[in-house]
Amino acid sequence: MNAVKADVTPAPLIFTSVSKRFTAGNRVVSALQDISLSLPLGQVTALVGPDGAGKTTLLRLAAGLLLPDSGSIATFGLNTAVAGEQLHRLIGYMPQRFGLYEDLSVLENLNLYADLYGISRQDRQLRFAELMRMTNLQKFNQRLAGQLSGGMKQKLGLACTLLNRPRLLVLDEPSVGVDPLSRRELWQIIALLVQEFGTTVLLSTAYMDEAERCQQVVLLDRGQILHQDAPAGFHRLADxxxxxxxxxxxxxxxxxxxxxxxxxxxxxxxxxxxxxxxxxxxxxxxxxxxxxxxxxxxxxxxxPRLEDAFIMLLLARHASQPQIEAVHFLPNGSRHLVGQQPAVIEVDQVDRWFGNFQAVKKLSFDVRHGEIFGLLGANGAGKTTTFRMLCGLLPASNGRLRVAGLDLRKAAAQARARLGYMSQKFSLYGQLSVKQNLEFFSHAYGLRNKRRLERIAWAFQEFDLTDFADSNSVDLPLGYKQRLALACALMHEPEILFLDEPTSGIDPLARREFWTRINSLAAQGVTILVTTHFMEEAEYCDRLLIMREGDILAAGTPAQIRSSSQTADQAPAGTMEEAFIRLLEITGEANG
Amino acid sequence: MNAASQRLLGLIRKEFLQVLRDPSSLAIAFAMPVFLLLLFGYGVSLDARHVPIGLVVEHVSPESRSFSAGFDYSDYFQAHYFRDLREARQALLSRKINAIVHLQADFERRLNGSEPAPIQVIVNGVDANTARLTSGYVQGVWEAWLNARAEWQGLTPVRAVQLEARVWYNSGLRSRNFLVPGLIAVIMTLIGALLTALVMAREWERGTMEALISTPVSVREVLLGKLIPYYLLGMGGMLLSIGMAVFLFQVPLVGSLWVLLLAGSLFLLAALGMGLLISIAAKNQFVAGQIAIVVTFLPAFILSGFIFNIDSMPWPVQLFTHLVAARYFVAILQTVFLAGDIWEVILPNALALLLMALAFLALALWRAPRRLE
Amino acid sequence: MTSMWWRIQALLIKEFLSLLKDKKSRFVLIVPPLVQLFVLSYAATYDLNQLPIAIYNEDRGSAARDLIARFNGPPAFREVLRIERQAQIAEALDGKQVLMVLHIGQQFSRDLLSSRQPAAVQILLDGRDSNTAQIALGYARTVVSQFNSDWAHQHNQPGSPAELRVRAWFNPNLESRWFIVPGIVGLLTLVVTMTVAALSVAREREQGTFDQLLVTPLTPAEILIGKAIPGLIIGVVEASFSIFMVVVWFQVPLLGSLAALYIGIVLYVFSVIGAGLMISSLSVTQQQGLLGGFLVIVPGVILSGYATPIENMPELVQHLTLVNPLRYFLIIIRGVFLEGLGVADLVDQYWPLALIGLFCLSCAGLLFRKRMY
Missing domain, CATH: 3.30.70 (Alpha-Beta Plaits)
Incomplete structure (x- = not known):
């Protein structure tokens, strides 16, 4: 990458009165309205906003994957509507699912993208070496991309995009479903790019702490730019x-x-x-x-923090939206002292092998009635495997697993009638409408007659889904998909709720709503087992278990975990995220 | 190496790796052709051999014995004897035999009378084709018997007109010689249209298309990147099929191999173009797969002249068959294999294939989205 | 018990909605099978209809003209070319202008009238399509044999001492459409239900909803029933409509009992769905499900006795057909339509279908649980 003279180079990205509409069924949805925007050269700009604000559309427009209905977009002075190949040489774009071929190995993916970007054999070796150094993927060269963890996929996706040494890097939610350690590595790579090559970066994120690190933050809501400023400018709003x-x-x-x-x-x-x-x-x-x-x-x-301003600005616009107070469905529910409650989930010396690979090693823990229990760990630590075993989706190789006093593998239907499960991908029937999804799950959980109708009405009202009753669930914004998935999981008023990364990719506003609900459920005696990558959310848990390579790395209350990260030369971590990373690093060093 | 060809090579390499890693596409590309060829080569045949036939001879005499011996010694029949018609009828109903030949008790006496002695033949008409073939074979036995009898009695044969049949190109009328070349068209339709239809839709569903079109790759290159690997795969399947046909099943290859390969290329281009078009229109594996099955397998099987004769179809259906690329290819295959390089057949059919290939590919290129919408 | 039915009912509604709500997928389920029913029913026939022939007549006599008139008459043959020179024969056959050439030599009338030796008539056939050639030859034999007996009668010559009296049961005019069209019902039902079933579990697995199903109180057996019944209903409805068209439009006589037919349809669809669900629970992606379904459909059609009789296959392959549902269904539907069979006659076809269905569904149920990771 040659040194760039700022005064003669046109801005990396200029949006001039850009509007974009889509037709979904019979409706015309206005995704972006009259957006004008200019990115400064060599800076990192974060695009934040609630779900359905139009972030992905804006990024796709910026990458030239969509054309605006009106207005114009220029990248380094090139109009995206007319420039072809030249444009794609300047821009690197990573889509939400990283755009990897899962049945190709890491090296084969890299080679493919190197070919697509026209990188010669000699240059290739240099760049691969450089990217391998950045991403630490060297030892997984031969592994299929589909078998990588989320964090590694993200790094590989980024590496494929960076092969081109783009001058403008556009990343769509690069940190969704990725653990804190991998997130930190991502940001190190971005910092390096900006520093060494003067790359301009535009990324969308649901993590406000990530936006905080950027030079510019653009807050998008309902297709309009609500505010654009440096993080400090946002802070001033909430001073x-x-x-x-x-x-x-x-x-x-x-x-x-x-x-x-x-x-x-x-x-x-x-x-x-x-x-x-x-x-x-x-x-x-x-x-x-x-x-x-x-x-x-x-x-x-x-x-103040950026997040404060974010909430402030959005609440001002969404004044009509009621703040959720509590989920009312268990009358007289009361929260007892957790320690005295009986164990509802018992895991005793559980192993799980996949061929020669041991995903879970002699795991033991229990979860008590009415407790919020968090399962944390880097990608590939064995969380999902543990989770699937607890839900009865996967048998344990060894050991004893009991949920609500029953062995799920044996006492199938009755036990499952007492638990709710919400999967990572918010598994809903895409072609079915919101109403049809609710009707299906209410039947599937064996509700009938009056009670069924009541519960469906409850779900519509409680989760504010009435407006979307007839929309197909595949067309819902992510936040609403999550609401609907939770509504489906709560249909039968389960005693135990399993939540697998329930907030991944969800904006801060929706996350708050979500946790308010979860808290009040717990207060009414529902036992909740949750996995998450948001370390701040771990604070909501009564107890946590941090896993690493199938083993327990740390367990206890959030406070205990934070203090356990204390070492001789470091004070206890202030936040859970720090504690988490520090714990991983300590054991990482110990393991060599 | 310039950038465009490097991109193309990259895409082709990727496609091959994907094929190699997915057992289901490998099965369609290699296992299925071998399986089908073995089935058709050894198993399936339209020729009736050892047709089970029931003989009811009410009164055994030298004449009736010499007549029924014709069935005993014929390759076409496997004779079962029944005591009476009722028993034979039961066997016919339960499909143990396909036909009954019934000689009445007075057969010998009436042979020497003024009126011809009746030989009653009952065939099971459910499968009209087999029924017709069977009665043809019975007629053959009957004629041979009449000739032999006349000769033995020192009389001249009494028939006024004698039919001399000569069959060209496939004198043994081996149906294998006709089915195996036609099968190559079915196999190549599967590899060409079905696989391509799915792989393109898969790129949309998995979000890799989004990443692809954000690179400097052009639509033409993406399409070529699908076309070339599956073209090679299809030609591989064709060579394998031709090899098996010639060496394993001894189907004569009278014409030249290069004409076959050239025609095969044109046909594959048409099939691939159709597959690409389907997946561009569907963008969803469920719909693409359903359409591909509907427009590939059954038409190639039934409307191509592979098994059923096109000239005998009603004219609207005949018109319709002109839209089936396999039709032209089957005509070329059967001609080149059995009759040789006959340009009157090859050229018009090849031209039709070329036009179809161009039309499909042009449509695919025209309809292929350059952006995400 | 009742709550089980509630849950299954919910599954059914969901399955139907996801199959029929989307316009494209509704279209591919309904329209193409209907179009195919019509096109294929007209196309798939072994009857010769207006087959193009050429005539090379070197004889000037009236007997030759009479013979030619018999060939030229409808419906089997149609003269499209009058040949004047020997060399034209090769041209006409090579270029596929005609399938058969009738050659009457200069000596024909003389030989015929002298009655010292039979007058020779030559028939030249294109053997590339051996089946059609064979059928054409059979037709030609019948025409000549009819001519002979008429000639003998007119000229008071001693006729043949014995004559064949051929009768075809169940299908007196040997219309192969009667045989083929009911078979198409089985074919289309196979393709539609197989793809619906083969994609059903694979689709949920690819979209992640299958896990969600497994954590509800639904048992694997209930999920299985919920997955099987929509296919069953779609299959039976589509089969019913096709049968209606076969009877009303194609005028194929339906002699047997509807009950026998419907028991057959339900069992047949049941066994196909079993096979489809088994494939589906084996596959991780929709592509694998679809191609897997295909790997069953293609041999299933070929080894069913639909286009080529099972008796003509080698013994080993005949044993293989015993696990093919279509084989049994073809016997049932043809038996009911043409032979007028009832429930009692078809028991031997029913139980293998039920057995195949039960076996496959149990395997699918086991695989549901086995492949959960």
């Missing part, structure tokens, strides 16, 4: 609104529940042992009204 609250008496979850529904507050999330709250701009919440002295609540003002 002096953020507080940290802690109370030795109430505990973090109780504390957060008390904050919910307060008129002056727009947001509250659990963070470490404390709760972070954001006040409505201009208002000064009167803490003494909310809490009394005996509760010993400590309030400290804290600097």
């Amino acid at each position: 002096a609104c953020s507080y940290q609250l802690s109370s030795p008496v109430l505990g973090k979850r109780m504390l957060q529940q008390r904050l919910q529904g307060q008129p002056d507050l727009i947001d509250s999330v659990v963070q470490g042992d404390a709760v972070r709250a954001v006040a409505r701009p201009g208002s000064r919440p009167d803490w003494t009204v909310i809490f009394d002295d005996t509760e010993q609540v400590w309030v400290t003002p804290v600097p």
Whole structure:
């Protein structure tokens, strides 16, 4: 890549009054309306916004995969409507599913893309070596892409895109379904690109901490740009609104529940042992009204985050959208002290082999009634295998597994009637409408007559799905797919809920809603087992299990895990993410 | 090597790797042709041999014995004797025999009378074709017997007109010689249209098409990248089939191999073009697969002249068969294999194939999306 | 028990919705089979109809003209070419202008009238299509033999001492359409239900919904029933409509009992679905499901006795056909249509179908659980 003189090079990407519409069935959906945007050279720009805001459409337009209905798009001065091959040489685009051929090996994928980009044999060796160094994929060269973990797929997808040394790199949700460690590596690669080659990067993300690292953030909502600024600019919007609250008496979850529904507050999330709250701009919440002295609540003002501004801006626009308060379906439900409850899920010395590969090694743990239990780990750590064994989708090679006191492999139907399962991909019947999906699952779970109708009505109302009743579920925005999937899993009021990466790719607003629901379910006595890549979400769990290569790396309450990451020269980690990465690194070094 | 050809080679290599890794496409490309050829070569035959036939001879006499001996010694029949007509009828109903030849008790007496002695023949007409062949064979036995009898009695044969049949190109009328070349067209339709229809739809479904079109690759190259590997695969299947036909099943190859290969290429291009067009129109494996099955296998099997004679079809159906590429190819295959390089047959059919190939490929290129919409 | 039926009913609704809601997939399920029923029914015939022939007559006598008139009369042959020179024969046959040349030599009338030796008539046939050639030869023999007996009668010559009186049961005019068209019902039902079943589980697996099903209280047996019944209904409805058309449009007589036919249809569709679901639960992707279905359909059609009689196959291959559902169904449908068979006559065909279906479904059920990773 040659050094680029900023003053003569046209901007990497300029959108001028761009609009884009799609026809879905009989409806015309306006995906983008009158978007004007300019990317600065050699900077990383994050595109954030709720689901269905038009992020993917914008990225596809930028990569020249779609043409605007009106307006024009120029990349380095080239109009995307007319420029062909030349355009594709400047832009590297990685789609959401990474665009890999799963039945080809890592090296074969790289060779294919090298051929497509016209890279000569000599150059190829150099670039492969360079990319291998960046991505650490060297030792998996011969493995089929389909057998890689999510994190490795993402790196391979990125490597294939980078072969071309694009001057503009467009990434669509590069970190969905990827563990924190792999995410960190992704960002190291991006930083390197910007630094060494002056690459301009445009990416969409659902992680606000990722957006925080970018030089520019574009907030998109309903096809319009809501705000565009540096992260610092976003911070200014939410200046002096953020507080940290802690109370030795109430505990973090109780504390957060008390904050919910307060008129002056727009947001509250659990963070470490404390709760972070954001006040409505201009208002000064009167803490003494909310809490009394005996509760010993400590309030400290804290600097704003991008996420605060994100919530603030979106809530202002979506004022009509009600904040979820609680899921009401178990009357008189009450939350007991978890430790005294009986174990609902018991895992005892469980092994699972796939051929010669041991995915789960002598795993033992239990989950108690009404507990939120988190299963964490890097991609390929054995979480999904464990999960599938617990749901009865996979037999254990050895050991004992009991769910609700029953062996799932043997007592099939009755046991399964008591659990709900929501899979990673929000498995819904795409060609069926929302209503038809709900009807199907309510029948499948054996509901009948009046109760069935009640539950369907409940699902429509509780998850705000009425507007989409007749839309095919494949056409729903991701956040609504997740709602529908959860509604289906809760149809039969299960005692135990299995959630496999329930929030992957979901925007912060929808994530909050989701966790509010989960919390109140737990409060009513539903036992919840969840896997997630969002470490901040791990804070919602009562207890956690971090897995590594089929083994237990750490177990305990979030606080215990954070303190266990303490080493001789380092203080305990402040956030779960730090703790997680540190734990992985410690054991990684120990293992050689 | 310029950039375009490098891209193309990359795509071709990728496609081959994918074929090699997917057992189902390998099975269609290699196992299926071998299996089908073995079946047709050894198993399936339109020629009736050892047709089970029931003989009811009510009164055994030298005349009746000499008549029924004709069935005993014929390759075409396997004779079963029954005591009476009722028993034979039962056997016919339960499909143990295909036909009954019935000689009444007075057969010998009436042979020497003024009126011809009746020989009653009952065939099971359910399968009209077999029935017709069977009664033809019975007629052959009867004629041979009449001739032999006349000669033995020192009389001249009494028939006024004698038919002398000469069969050209396939004098033994071996149906294998006619089925095996035709089968090559069916096999190549499967490899060409069915596989391509699926692989293109798969790229859409798995999201790899999105990544492909964001690279400098052009639509033409993507299409060629599908066309060339499956062309080679199809030609491989064709060579394998020709080899098996000639060496294993001893089907004569009178014409020249290169004419076959050339015609095969044209046919494959048409089939591949059709497959590409289907997948471009469907973008979804379920629909693409259904359409491919409907427009490939059954038409190639029934409307191509591979088994059923096109000239005997009603004219609207005959018109329709002109849309089936296999029709032209079957005509070329049967001619080149059995009759030789007869240009009056080869040229018009090859021209039709060429036109179909061009039309399908042009349509595919025209309809292929350059962007995601 | 009742809750089980509720759950199955929900599955049924879901299956039907996902099959029929999408316009494209509804289209491919309904329209192509109907079009095929018509086109194939007209196309698939062994009867000769207006087969093009050439006539080379060197004789000026009226007897020759009489013989030619008998050949030229409908429906089997149609004279398209009058040949003047010997060399034209090769041209006409090579170029596939005609399938048969009738050659009457200069001596024909003289020999005929002298009655010292039979007058020779030559027939030259294109053996490339050996089956048609064979049938044409049979027709020609019949024409000549008729001419002979008429000639003997007119000229008061001693006729042949014995004559064949051929009768065809069940299908007196030996219309092969009667045999072929009911068979097409079996063929189309096979293709449609097989693809629906072969894709059903593979599709859910590819989209991830299969896991979701397995964690509901639905048992594998219920899922199996829920997957099987939609195919069964679609198959039976499509078969019923086809049968209706066969009777009303193609005028094939339906002599036997509808009950016997419907028991056959249900069992047949059941066994095909069993096979389809077994393939589907073996395959991970839709492509594998579809190609797997294909690997069963193609040999299934060829080894069914649909186009070529099973008796003509070698013994080993005949044993192979015993696991082929279409084989039994063809006997059932042809038996009911043409032979007027009833339930009791077909028991031997029913139980193998039921057995195949049960075996395949049990395998599919086992595979549901086995292949869960």
